[in-house]
Amino acid sequence: MNSWMGRKFLFLYKYAGKWISRLINQKRRKKEVYRILLFCNAPAMEEHLMNYVEQVEDGPYQFFVFLGDGYTDGAGKRLEGTLFYGKKIIPLVHLWQMFCRYWDLIVCPDLDYPFWLFKGTIPLLYIGHGISNVSYDRGKTVYDYGPESYDENGEFLFDKVLEPNRRIAALMKEGDRKFEDLICHTGYRFAGKIKAESEKGAWYREHLHIPPDRPVVSFFGSWNRESLFHVLGEGLFDVCDRLKDQYSFIFSIHPREYREYDPEIKPMGALVEQQREKGFTVRSPGEDWIPYIMASDVAVVDYSTMMSLAVLAGKRVIVSEFPDEKVGACSLAYQLKRTFPVLKDADGLESALQQVLEVPMFEQMAEQFQDELYVSSEDYKKKIQKITEEMIAGRQK
DSSP: OHHHHHHHHHHHHHHHHHHHHHHHHSSOOOOSSEEEEEEEOSGGGHHHHHHHHHHHTTSSEEEEEEEOTTOOSSGGGOOTTSTTTTSSEEEEOSHHHHHTSOOSEEEESSSOOSSOOOTTSSOEEEOOSSOSOBOSSTTSSOGGGSGGGBOTTSOBSOSEEEEOOHHHHHHHHHHOGGGTTTEEEOOOTTHHHHHHHGGGHHHHHHHTTOOTTSOEEEEEEOSSTTSHHHHHOTHHHHHHHHHTTTOEEEEEEOGGGGSOOOTTSOOOHHHHHHGGGGTOEEEOTTSOSHHHHHTOSEEEEOSSHHHHHHHHTTOEEEEEOOOGGGBOTTSHHHHHHTTSOEESSGGGHHHHHHHHHHOTHHHHHHHHHHHHHOOOHHHHHHHHHHHHHHHHHHHHO
16 A cells, blocks of 8 residues: 555656646746756766766866666665766756746656656757667567667657767658757767777786787676577687687676576676686676777677777677567668678687688678767767757757
């Protein structure tokens, strides 16, 4: 009974807040400093929001952040331990603080709102949290434009979307005219940094104590049944052990694989960690991925964002087998799977490595795919500043 009453009260509280926010925000206000609300629903979204802030922080903006349900340790009431700590960003503790304030812009890295809103009340910018590959509608579209990106009335959730992939932006606009004004092609936010870091491969090998006398192969696996380590199986580590005199190997697996998430799937995080005992290099989830991918010559990947990041880093790629419907038909992942060698089991690793390292075509193809995502840090900054200015200016009319 108490639980039912609690849910009922929360519903009424949010519903009332929706109307309060509408009343406060329906009147346009011109001012010298504009309020931008950052909604962070999980720690993994922090770097993407901070990247956005870094592009526009020199403008006339005041930043606020609300930490969502993904923070289960009470971090929603403080910024210590987050990437926002020590920055000129004001934390909001209660929902009512969002209901009762005028906002010039709300920025979201995932398909979630900080609170219920009337469509068109406050400008909403979706910056995304990766590169569009994964599909939740059996390959028709990528996640950013799939069923989750529409409200109950069939309207798109956001007013503007930052799209990192030039080809996807063009295809979406050609397929539906409503995306013409909605999608803003920007290039990938970390592309400039990745390009700069890609020239430091030898330095990273030395930093990670990896011998310079043999090719370095990294495995970057996502999570779930169709992810890399589950597809290749435990036999992968035996194959790598047999090949360790010819190659150096790096293993990295998704944080979810360190705990149970499905009673029918055995997580493989602990098994990956055990490979340290055999002398292999293992990247733990909390570590920066940059040193490990830059130290590599070849990246073995699945359908996750790491596939695209490996291409941006200029690495030759091997793809583990996954169902086509896991990724959008227009995604970079769909194209890569039809270009680079595909591993269906661990036994095919040696042959795939020989193929991808010896055939110059694969290096040339990686360069072509890079062009879909690349943008210089300077151009990216200008684009984000322009989009932000235009969205706020449109609100003042």
